[in-house]
Amino acid sequence: MSSTSTDHMDAPSDGIMRAADGTPLKKSLARALRREKLRSFLLILPLLAFIILSFLMPIADMLFRSVENGIVKETIPQTVALLKTWDPTTGEAPGEEVFAAFHEDFVKAYKDKSHTRLGLRLNYDEPGMSGLFRKTGRKVAKMEPPYKDAFIKVDKDWGKVETWAVIKRASPVLTDGYFLSALDAKRTSNGIEMLPEKERIYLFLFKRTMILSIVITVSCLLLGYPIAYLLANLPLRTSNMLMILVLLPFWTSLLVRTSAWKVLLQQQGVINDFLVWIGVIDDANRLIMINNQTGTIIAMTHILLPFMILPLFSVMKTISPSYVRAAKSLGANDWTAFWRVYFPQSVPGIGAGAILVFILSIGYYITPELVGGTSGIFISNRIAYHISTSLNWGLAAALGTILLALVMLLFYVYDKIVGIDNVKLG
C-alpha cells in the first residue's frame, strides 16, 4: 500500500491524472467504460438480432418488392437487350432478329417453367399476357424459323406493337409500376396517365381508411375519457373491480368479439329485435347497422377502446387531486377547474391513446372484412387480398409502403403540432 503511494509521488508531474498502474486516468476510464458498453451490448444482442432478423429484414425485403422487377431481364435477357434499340413509335413490330433471340430465351424459360411466371408478371401491365405466355409455352419447342411467323401463327398478338411495347416498358430491373397502380395511375405509351374515374380505387380507399380511423379514434376518446376519469378517481378497490370490466373484453379473442357484434347488429339480430319489440321501429323497417361503415365503426371502436382507456388511466392516475381542489378554492367552478386545470394535464394520455388507436385502426383488416360490407372496408383489406389471393406482392408492398409513409407523415405532423415528448403511456 505504502509503496504504491510512493510510486505516485515519484511519477513525473506532467499534470496528467494517472491510475494506480500508471496509465492515464482518462484512458483507463475509457477502457472500463468500453468493457461496460460491450457487456451491455452483448446483453441486448439477442434481442437486437431477433428484431433485425424477424422484423426489420422482412419489412425491408417487402418494401423492396414494391420496386423490384428483375424477372423480365432474368427470364428473357437477350430479348431485353435487343429491344433496347427497337422503337415502338415506328408502329412496326420488332424484326426476325428479336424473335429469334426471344425464341431462344423462351425455350430456356420453358425448361424451368419460368415463362408462365413472366406471363403473370406482364399480365399486371396488360391483361391477356399470362394466357399468351402459357399458350406459347406449349408450342415453343416445336417452332421452326422464321420465328416471327411461327410466333404469330401461335397467336396474332405477337405481331402487335403493343405486346412488345409492354415487354419493353417492363424491362428495367426497377419499376415504378406498382407505385403507379397503388396511386390509380398507369404507364402507357403516352406516359403516365390516371385510370378512368370509375376504376380508381386505392386513393379512394386510402382516404376512407384515414377518415374512418379518425372517426374511430374520436369515438374511442369520447367514450374512453369519462371511463378513464372514473377509474382514476374512484377508491382503489372499486376501480380495480371496474378495471377488470375494461380488461376482460381486451383479453377476449378479436374474432369472438367481432362475431358477437354480428349477432347484435344484424337485421334479425338482438338490437333490432328489441327495438321492434318495444315498438320504436316497425318490423318492415329494421335498422341496417352492419355490413356498412356503421358496423365497422361500432365494432372497431369497441375493440380498440382499451387502447384508449389504459394510457388515459395511467396518466390520470398521476394527476394530483390537490390541483383541482386548489383551483376550486381559488374560485373556479367545476367546469373551469376541469377544463383549465385537469384537462391540460391529461393531454399526454390523450396523445398516447389517440396515436395508439389511430395507428392500430389504419392497419386493421379482419374486423372491416367481417362487418364492413363494401362501404366499410379499409386499404388493408386490399393489401391482404393482394398478398394472399391475387399474389401481386409488388402491389401489396407498394400499398404497404404508402401506408407506412402516411403514418410517418402523420406522426411528424403530430410532433410539430403537439410535440412527441408530450405523449405519456404512464
Added chain:
Amino acid sequence: MKLKLMLLATVAGVAFAAPAVTEELPPCDNCSDSMTIVSWGGAYSKSQLKAYHEPYQALTGITIVNDESSNEAVAKLRAMNEANNITWDLVDVEGPDAVRLCDEGLAMPINADELLAPAPDGTPASEDFGDSLISDCFIPQIVFSTTFGYRTDVAAWNGKVPTSVCDVFDLENFPGKRALEKRPKKNIEWALLCDGVAKADLYDVMATDEGIDRALAKLDTIKSDVIWWSAGADTPQLLADGEIVMGSTYNGRLFSVIEEQHQPVAMLWDYQVFDFDGWIIPAGLPEDRLNRVKHYLRFATDTQRLADQAKYISYGPARASSAPLVGKHAELGIEMAPHMPTDPANMKNILVNNIDWWADYSDDVDAKFQAWLAK
C-alpha cells in the same frame, strides 16, 4: 346406440376391405413414414379423413398430419418456396389455384396415367378423369358447384318460388336481401346471362370493357339489396338467420343447411358454376417424401375411394367411373346421387369455371369490380 352400430359397421367395413386391398396395394420402397396433408378443414377434411386417410393409415401404419391451411395455400407455398423449406407433402386446392401454382412452378407437373390408378375396367386415368384434368399439375378429386339457395318461407313472394338464376335479379317478384360473393367471378357471368347474353358469347363479351360495364350495370339494379360474402360459411348462416332470402355459396354448404340442420331452404341449381378441387404436389420434395405421396395418391384417388368420399359430403367424384358407386350418406342414410351437382336433373343449365379466361383477366376485372363495389 346408433352411433355405436355405425362405428362397428365402419370398423367392420375397414377390416373387411383391408385384406382385399392389401393385395392391390404395392409395398412402398424408400418412403417416408409420415406425411403432412393440407386441406380446407371442416366437413370437407372430415370426408377426406374417412374416405382416404383412415383406410390408408390402417393399411400402411404411417402417420398423416392434417394441416387446415388450404385457404392461404398459394401464398404460403410461394413463401415456402422462397425460403427453400417445403414442409407440406400434398395440398388440396381449387382448380384455379392449381393452374396458378403450376404456372409459378410451385406445383409439380404429373403424368396422370403413370401416377394414378386406372378405372376398374382398365380405362386409363387420363380418360377416366377427362375434363377435370385442367392443369399439368392437378390431380382432381371432386366436382363442386357454386349455386343459389333460397328460403322457402318468404311471405312477400306470395307463394312464388325462384326457378331461374335471373330471379336473383328480379326484385319485384322476389324482394329481399340476397348474398353474393365479394368477387367478380361468377357474378359477372350470371349478370350477363340475365342481361340477355348468350352462353356461347359470354367470355367474348366479358373480354371487352363494355361487357364488364354491362355486367356491373346489371348488378347495379340489385346492389342496394346485396350482402357480399367472403367466406363460404356466410351464406348458410345468413339464410338460417333469415338475414337474406337467397344467396350463392358452395353446394355442399347448402346441403348441410337443408339436410343436416333442416332449415327451410331449397336449392336453385339453375346455372350452377362447376369447379374442380383436387391435389397438387409441391415442387421440390425430397425423394422419400415424394415416393410416399405418390403411393398415397394412387390409393386415395382410385375409383372406389373417390366414390367413398361422396358418402360424407355432397360433392361429385371427379372420375367418371366413380359416379355409379355413389351410395347413401354415411350418417344421414339418404341417397346422395340427387344431391350431387353432377346429377342430370341438376345439370339442365350449367357453366364451367373458365379458368384460363380468369387467369388472364382476373386482376383487371377484379380492380374494376372492387372500384364499383366501393362506391
